[in-house]
Amino acid sequence: MTGQMSRQEARRRVVQLGTFEDGLWDILLGKVFILLGIYPLTRNLLGPVLNLVLFLGILALLVVAVSAARRIFSVPRLGLARLKAGPLTRVTRIALLVATLALVLATLFMAGTAAQPAVAGAPTWLGRLSVDIFFSALIIFIFTLFAHFTGVPRLHLYGWLIGLGNLASAALMVYAGHTFSLPLALAGLIVVLTGVSLFLRFVRRYPVATQEPK
Amino acid sequence: MTEPNESDAKLHPLANIDRIVHEPARLMVLSYLDAVQSADFVFLMRLTGLTWGNLSSHLAKLEEAGYVATEKEFVNKKPHTMIHLTGEGRAALQSYREIMQRVLNDGRPG
Numbered sequence: 001m002t003g004q005m006s007r008q009e010a011r012r013r014v015v016q017l018g019t020f021e022d023g024l025w026d027i028l029l030g031k032v033f034i035l036l037g038i039y040p041l042t043r044n045l046l047g048p049v050l051n052l053v054l055f056l057g058i059l060a061l062l063v064v065a066v067s068a069a070r071r072i073f074s075v076p077r078l079g080l081a082r083l084k085a086g087p088l089t090r091v092t093r094i095a096l097l098v099a100t101l102a103l104v105l106a107t108l109f110m111a112g113t114a115a116q117p118a119v120a121g122a123p124t125w126l127g128r129l130s131v132d133i134f135f136s137a138l139i140i141f142i143f144t145l146f147a148h149f150t151g152v153p154r155l156h157l158y159g160w161l162i163g164l165g166n167l168a169s170a171a172l173m174v175y176a177g178h179t180f181s182l183p184l185a186l187a188g189l190i191v192v193l194t195g196v197s198l199f200l201r202f203v204r205r206y207p208v209a210t211q212e213p214k
Numbered sequence: 215m216t217e218p219n220e221s222d223a224k225l226h227p228l229a230n231i232d233r234i235v236h237e238p239a240r241l242m243v244l245s246y247l248d249a250v251q252s253a254d255f256v257f258l259m260r261l262t263g264l265t266w267g268n269l270s271s272h273l274a275k276l277e278e279a280g281y282v283a284t285e286k287e288f289v290n291k292k293p294h295t296m297i298h299l300t301g302e303g304r305a306a307l308q309s310y311r312e313i314m315q316r317v318l319n320d321g322r323p324g
Contacts, residue, residue, distance in 0.1 A: 006245060007245070007248065007249065010245045010246050010248065010249035011249040013246070013249075013261065014246065014249050014250055014253075014261065017257075017260060017261055018257070071290065075289075077256075078256065078257060078260055079253065079254045079255065079256030079257030079258070079259070079260060080253065080254045080256075080257055080289065080294070080296070081250045081252070081253035081254070081257045082250060082251040082252050082253070082296070083250055083251060084249065084250055084251045206260065209256045209259070
């Protein structure tokens with residue numbers, strides 16, 4: 001049992017250092033939610049199809065930019081590790097896949113509901129909020145799962161921040177007639193700022209190291 | 215000449231413990247390498263918090279014992295050395311874990 005625990009702790013530490021130490025993952029995540037926050041606004045301007053294409057294009061660019069930043073800034077400071085497909089990484093991959101699917105579904109849902117009225121007979125606000133309550137709970141659940149398996153406590157905060165931001169955005173759209181998801185974009189901005197501060201701390205804490213020992 | 219008592223018999227495996235693995239810094243290096251497929255020198259340095267010289271000397275001992283192996287490859291067109299645990303190293307770590315577990319569990323008073 002002790003051996004098993006220490007092995008799990010070692011894996012967790014490797015994932016924490018290799019993925020979350022430099023703050024780049026946080027920056028990417030926050031930007032995705034900022035994009036989702038302004039998604040309804042740009043959809044009104046560009047139309048659903050062009051907007052989705054633009055969203056996916058920017059998302060792809062962000063992924064490439066973060067990968068490049070990791071190669072330029074993180075690898076020379078932190079080194080390189082190849083993870084083994086152990087139970088933790090399998091769960092992490094599944095969580096990532098579920099999160100991505102939820103994001104895509106949320107995006108498609110947001111694209112679809114603007115053009116469609118609520119379900120017949122049900123109050124409009126309930127029709128809109130029930131789906132958003134479901135998505136918010138799903139977001140919080142995924143982040144909680146992710147935080148538990150990686151041992152990164154700030155992911156709990158991100159889950160609540162983004163989940164409640166999503167719900168608040170839906171409520172503001174229904175009650176106040178907002179045309180874009182301001183609370184969700186603000187939640188994304190907080191995540192980006194956290195990522196930037198983590199990145200600055202990372203650059204200060206870890207100087208560039210020579211890779212080859214003599 | 216005294217006869218070994220029951221407690222001595224339970225602690226006996228410690229006499230044969232692998233001292234290459236038993237050293238805390240090397241045990242840490244082996245445990246982390248067991249958790250990854252491979253890692254480079256800098257990543258191990260960051261993970262363990264060991265200094266350059268210290269890690270280098272421990273890795274040399276582990277390599278000499280055949281517990282870790284290095285592999286040269288190119289990353290961004292630059293030579294890069296990745297370190298990984300060998301089958302022998304994995305077996306030594308597993309055996310060390312088993313011995314320590316047995317001693318710590320069975321040697322408990324009461």
